[in-house]
Amino acid sequence: MTPTETVLAALTALFVDFDPGAAGQLLKEDYIQHNPAVPTGAAPILGFLPALKESGLSTTVHRVISEGDLVVLHVTYENAQAFGAETQVAFDVFRVEDGKVAEHWDNLQAAVPADQTASGNTMTDGVTEVTDKEKTAENKALVEGFLADVLYGAAPEKITDYISTETYIQHNPMVGNGLDGLGAALQAMAESGNAMKYEETHMVVADGNFVFTASEGKLGTQDTAFFDLFRVDGGKIVEHWDTISEIPAEMAHENGKF
Structure with missing residues (x-):
């Protein structure tokens, strides 16, 4: 198999x-x-x-x-x-x-129902089919660039090099669609003392139009795991899903979250 x-x-x-x-x-x-x-x-x-x-x-x-x-x-x-x-x-x-x-x-x-999300989307709906297999390496490099420049802050002004300005479908329940929705959510999080900070990415898995990343960092002061899935179309990120959870100080094993 x-x-x-x-x-x-x-x-x-x-x-x-x-x-x-x-x-x-x-x-x-x-x-x-x-x-x-x-x-x-x-x-x-x-x-x-x-x-x-x-x-x-x-x-x-x-x-x-x-x-x-x-x-x-x-x-x-x-x-x-x-x-x-x-x-x-x-x-x-x-x-x-x-x-x-x-x-x-x-x-x-x-899970958050669609009628309670900022975008009106559920956390799981949207495109499911893996396509563009021949673009796997290209799409992986794009998302890795987005991580470095935007999420890690090397050059956040380059965000439109990575995310489509025309179509950006959001499935994080707290974030609206489009770049405006993303900007508003990040600003609100920062103002409430819950700024999102990525500190290390442990895994990047790419398959055609989909690129998955597993990272850790902080949400406010809390150690947090960020698992993100990006869909790429036409050389830009056009859709995003994620799950976010606290990393507990004590675990049932010694393997760590990652």
């Missing part, structure tokens, strides 16, 4: 069928866990499956992108109180090694 096929089979075994036998065949025994609340290794997550099944957890995969041995899933979990809220939107990242899932990172955020 390809890494994508392996990851989707593992997700189905874990969170659709709740089948520890099938899941166990797809996870390495020394599976490295980065979810702060779950101990590392395959055994803890397999042992949790009966309770997840009893909870009525359901899973919807919206987007799948992959590069090399990394596979990124954009997911909604319903009846997900075990994960912290009734409905959670997540980015799950898996590393595949020797045909099995070897490592997992994620970032979850409570």
Whole structure:
């Protein structure tokens, strides 16, 4: 199986069928866990499956992108109180090694209904199809430039070199569509003492028109994980999804968030 096929089979075994036998065949025994609340290794997550099944957890995969041995899933979990809220939107990242899932990172955020978002968009709607495979490297470089110049502040005045001035569809529930919406949200956050600061990007995964990044930094004074997904069209970023969550000081393992 390809890494994508392996990851989707593992997700189905874990969170659709709740089948520890099938899941166990797809996870390495020394599976490295980065979810702060779950101990590392395959055994803890397999042992949790009966309770997840009893909870009525359901899973919807919206987007799948992959590069090399990394596979990124954009997911909604319903009846997900075990994960912290009734409905959670997540980015799950898996590393595949020797045909099995070897490592997992994620970032979850409570879902906000469309009628309560600044843009009127949900956190997961929008384009899903991976296209422009031949532009993967070009699009990855564009997003890396955006990170360096805009999010890290090397040259924020270059923002229109990266984000389309005509179409910028926003799925962060606090941010309106367009560059004006982004600017207004960033200003409001700064004025409220919750300025967003990116400090280190640990992962960039590109697949055609989609580029995913996993970063850490600060939201106000709180250590925070920022998982972002960008869609590129015509050489500009035209759509953005994300999940933002606090990085706790204590975790169920010693692997760290990243």
